Amino acid sequence: MANQSDVATAAPEGDRARGGGSAVSLALRLLGVGPLLILIALAVAISLLTPNFLKPANLSNILAQSAVIAVVAIGQHLVILTRGIDLSVGANLALATVMGGLMFRVTDSPTLVILAMLAAGTVVGAVNGLFYVFGRLPHPFIITLATLSICKGLALELSIGHTTMRGMPDAITFIGGASSFGFPNSFFVVFGVATIVLVLTKTMVWGRWIYAVGGDPESARELGIPVKGVLLSTYMISGLCAGIGAVVLSGRTGASSPLYGNLLELDTIAAVIIGGASFLGGRGNLGHALIGALMIGVIRNALNLMNVNVFFQMIAIGVIIVAAVEADVLRNYLEKRARTIQAAKTQ
Amino acid sequence: MTAAATPPVLTVRNAQKRFGAVHALKNVSLEAYRGEVLALLGDNGAGKSTLVKCISGVHALDEGEILLDGEAAPVHSPAAARRAGIETVYQDLALFDNLTPAENFYCGREIAWPRWLPRGLRFLDRRAMNRDTAAVLERLRVKLPKLDAPVALMSGGQRQAIAVARATVFARKLVILDEPTAALGLRESRKVLDLIVQLRAEGNAVIVITHNMEQVVELADRAVVLRQGRKVGELRPSRASQQELVSMIVGAEG
Ligand SMILES: Nc1ncnc2c1ncn2[C@@H]1O[C@H](COP(=O)(O)OP(=O)(O)OP(=O)(O)O)[C@@H](O)[C@H]1O
Ligand SMILES: [Mg+2]
Numbered sequence: 001m002a003n004q005s006d007v008a009t010a011a012p013e014g015d016r017a018r019g020g021g022s023a024v025s026l027a028l029r030l031l032g033v034g035p036l037l038i039l040i041a042l043a044v045a046i047s048l049l050t051p052n053f054l055k056p057a058n059l060s061n062i063l064a065q066s067a068v069i070a071v072v073a074i075g076q077h078l079v080i081l082t083r084g085i086d087l088s089v090g091a092n093l094a095l096a097t098v099m100g101g102l103m104f105r106v107t108d109s110p111t112l113v114i115l116a117m118l119a120a121g122t123v124v125g126a127v128n129g130l131f132y133v134f135g136r137l138p139h140p141f142i143i144t145l146a147t148l149s150i151c152k153g154l155a156l157e158l159s160i161g162h163t164t165m166r167g168m169p170d171a172i173t174f175i176g177g178a179s180s181f182g183f184p185n186s187f188f189v190v191f192g193v194a195t196i197v198l199v200l201t202k203t204m205v206w207g208r209w210i211y212a213v214g215g216d217p218e219s220a221r222e223l224g225i226p227v228k229g230v231l232l233s234t235y236m237i238s239g240l241c242a243g244i245g246a247v248v249l250s251g252r253t254g255a256s257s258p259l260y261g262n263l264l265e266l267d268t269i270a271a272v273i274i275g276g277a278s279f280l281g282g283r284g285n286l287g288h289a290l291i292g293a294l295m296i297g298v299i300r301n302a303l304n305l306m307n308v309n310v311f312f313q314m315i316a317i318g319v320i321i322v323a324a325v326e327a328d329v330l331r332n333y334l335e336k337r338a339r340t341i342q343a344a345k346t347q
Numbered sequence: 348m349t350a351a352a353t354p355p356v357l358t359v360r361n362a363q364k365r366f367g368a369v370h371a372l373k374n375v376s377l378e379a380y381r382g383e384v385l386a387l388l389g390d391n392g393a394g395k396s397t398l399v400k401c402i403s404g405v406h407a408l409d410e411g412e413i414l415l416d417g418e419a420a421p422v423h424s425p426a427a428a429r430r431a432g433i434e435t436v437y438q439d440l441a442l443f444d445n446l447t448p449a450e451n452f453y454c455g456r457e458i459a460w461p462r463w464l465p466r467g468l469r470f471l472d473r474r475a476m477n478r479d480t481a482a483v484l485e486r487l488r489v490k491l492p493k494l495d496a497p498v499a500l501m502s503g504g505q506r507q508a509i510a511v512a513r514a515t516v517f518a519r520k521l522v523i524l525d526e527p528t529a530a531l532g533l534r535e536s537r538k539v540l541d542l543i544v545q546l547r548a549e550g551n552a553v554i555v556i557t558h559n560m561e562q563v564v565e566l567a568d569r570a571v572v573l574r575q576g577r578k579v580g581e582l583r584p585s586r587a588s589q590q591e592l593v594s595m596i597v598g599a600e601g
């Protein structure tokens with residue numbers, strides 16, 4: 001907030017501030033489309049380096065490989081919008097695939113197998129939300145770290161020593177592994193989930209509340225928004241998204257495994273942050289988070305095509321995260337400038 | 348303004364509030380009338396914000412009662428207090444930096460449909476909210492650079508004006524402002540004070556917390572002074588009584 005001294009100091013430099021106004025708003029607008037520009041620049045650079053990159057088969061491959069990160073990042077995005085974090089998504093996904101695998105031993109019904117995975121994911125999300133909200137834990141970091149460990153342990157225990165359990169119903173391998181109209185089916189899953197979440201967050205009151213709770217939880221409470229319910233719902237949806245990710249991944253591999261989803265929490269958080277969401281909450285754009293997921297997929301794919309080893313991939317993603325967070329810092333600085341300029345204009 | 352003839356909109360009787368060892372309100376009583384600005388004064392930590400938060404449903408009183416138009420006020424939650432016609436502009440403004448002015452205006456009471464759905468699942472009527480917000484800002488002569496930009500980009504005065512305007516729209520009985528000009532320069536303070544005058548003219552009861560004696564003398568029809576959680580005085584502020592008010596606040600009166 002501009003304070004007295006802001007207004008006072010703005011006066012002598014009023015003209016300069018007015019002149020700087022358009023530059024500041026241009027810079028802010030550029031930051032707004034930053035993730036997309038970076039993705040395009042990345043794609044151009046990579047296609048110059050490895051011609052194979054732009055082949056339809058490879059592009060389709062990138063979409064399929066990004067699908068799991070993308071769908072889980074959708075849930076992570078909602079959680080981060082409320083100033084939270086969900087560290088359990090990877091382990092949750094692993095547990096969900098194992099539950100699906102176990103269900104497949106009992107029944108051939110793809111519906112029941114899918115339901116088992118979605119239910120497992122959602123229940124874990126509900127546990128996260130309930131403990132965070134009603135257990136009065138200071139930060140969701142703690143409970144989701146705990147459920148990460150618990151889910152991992154449960155998944156290993158329930159799969160009784162098998163690192164992978166082979167076999168998934170055809171319908172699920174169709175969802176996760178096949179293509180339609182030249183696009184991997186998992187792409188349509190991501191598209192569908194993203195559309196639903198977009199409708200929920202942009203056209204419904206509940207979505208507005210998510211942004212309000214993330215922007216300022218204390219004020220949201222003072223204004224009568226059901227903050228606890230909103231928080232709980234985001235963790236449940238994040239869990240559900242992990243369950244959907246489980247369906248996609250076990251469909252692609254035709255198997256389930258307690259080892260799936262390793263470090264997925266980091267990939268999804270990276271996707272959301274690369275997409276320009278703020279850890280301070282209340283800011284973020286689902287489309288950008290999906291671009292972030294795609295960017296991670298593109299980097300992995302490119303470095304694979306160029307035979308760069310996996311350690312370097314991790315380093316590259318780390319560098320991009322730092323750049324994204326710096327962009328957030330820069331944006332906050334520019335907004336502060338914009339406020340000073342406003343105060344100067346009211347003189 | 349003469350308001351004493353009409354019954355009070357708000358009555359607080361023997362309010363008690365403790366936060367653990369801190370006894371923040373000790374047997375405080377006060378009344379607020381329509382068309383009147385009541386200044387709530389006191390040094391830092393006197394209990395002003397606490398009293399206001401009890402009236403607006405953020406805190407519950409330990410003892411005592413709050414009446415609205417003579418009946419027990421339903422202030423068990425902030426939402427209930429708002430529904431009952433009590434609007435509050437908090438010290439921290441309760442504005443969402445990431446939302447636009449219209450989104451801020453309607454935060455927590457969005458215009459949405461269909462009504463048979465639970466509140467959170469209704470669809471936002473953006474157009475109605477934008478239109479009404481623009482109309483209110485126009486009526487209050489609040490100028491904003493852009494209605495579709497997040498308030499993070501606006502100056503302190505513009506933000507304060509948005510918060511006050513929001514209260515104006517929804518207030519039906521009582522508007523409470525907690526240090527509405529504390530963070531503002533002279534010019535931007537002026538605008539907010541003008542808004543307060545307008546609120547009063549529209550027939551609201553207004554309670555203002557401020558540390559600025561000039562504003563009290565200029566604006567307030569009545570002043571209530573708290574010290575260490577106790578009500579220590581009540582008078583009609585004027586140039587002549589300004590010194591008396593200050594000594595009540597700091598506790599140096601005879
Ligand atoms: N939520 C709380 N928990 C514990 N103590 C509180 C709480 N809110 C207020 N207090 C205490 O109650 C007393 C009154 O505080 P209050 O905020 O009402 O003062 P104030 O008159 O508004 O002061 P200021 O002018 O500084 O805003 C203080 O001692 C404060 O520390
Ligand atoms: Mg206060």
